[in-house]
Amino acid sequence: MKPGKIIISGERLNGRIKELGQEITADYLGRELVLVGILKGALIFLADLARAISVPLQFDYMVVSSYGAGTETTGAVKILKDLDADLNGRHVLIVDDIIDTGLTLKYLLENIQARQPASLRICTLLDKPSRRRVDISPDYRGFTIDSEFVVGYGLDYNQYYRELPYIAVMEE
Ligand code: IMP
Ligand code: MG
Numbered sequence: 001m002k003p004g005k006i007i008i009s010g011e012r013l014n015g016r017i018k019e020l021g022q023e024i025t026a027d028y029l030g031r032e033l034v035l036v037g038i039l040k041g042a043l044i045f046l047a048d049l050a051r052a053i054s055v056p057l058q059f060d061y062m063v064v065s066s067y068g069a070g071t072e073t074t075g076a077v078k079i080l081k082d083l084d085a086d087l088n089g090r091h092v093l094i095v096d097d098i099i100d101t102g103l104t105l106k107y108l109l110e111n112i113q114a115r116q117p118a119s120l121r122i123c124t125l126l127d128k129p130s131r132r133r134v135d136i137s138p139d140y141r142g143f144t145i146d147s148e149f150v151v152g153y154g155l156d157y158n159q160y161y162r163e164l165p166y167i168a169v170m171e172e
Pocket of ligand 2: 038039040041042097098
């Protein structure tokens with residue numbers, strides 16, 4: 001398996017992230033945000049999105065791993081590093097790379113909701129709605145894609161290809 005066809009160029013990523021930043025800025029005007037990045041996948045998106053938002057904000061992140069290698073999630077989520085910030089009473093925006101089955105995010109939403117934020121929303125760079133197994137949809141979405149397995153811009157295949165500055169489909 002290797003990265004093949006580029007489905008979203010670096011230029012399109014940059015343009016769309018600027019738009020998302022403006023949308024988020026407008027929605028949170030007069031408030032402060034805590035961006036909670038779900039690492040490692042959201043690392044690069046978090047860095048670029050944060051710089052496209054112009055309300056006061058803090059960064060925090062969780063490092064999670066879905067059990068197992070390869071291209072299928074099992075739904076079991078392991079928290080390798082938890083948040084530092086106290087989210088009680090804060091406006092929290094979860095920043096994730098991709099929503100596929102939705103199982104990871106469902107788990108994290110419940111986990112973060114239990115910390116009693118003032119508000120909780122989801123921003124994902126990519127969305128594969130056709131693969132969904134639980135009822136979850138993002139408040140902000142960069143791009144909707146088909147059910148193919150993609151890499152680049154933070155997304156990996158067995159931990160490789162996160163550094164690619166575009167989104168490509170894995171091919172034989
Ligand atoms: P979900 O729990 O199935 O929604 O997906 C959880 C995680 O699987 C995502 O946050 C990604 O880290 C990973 N994932 C899902 N689809 C892809 C893909 O197409 N490429 C790379 N990682 C993916
Ligand atoms: Mg991920």
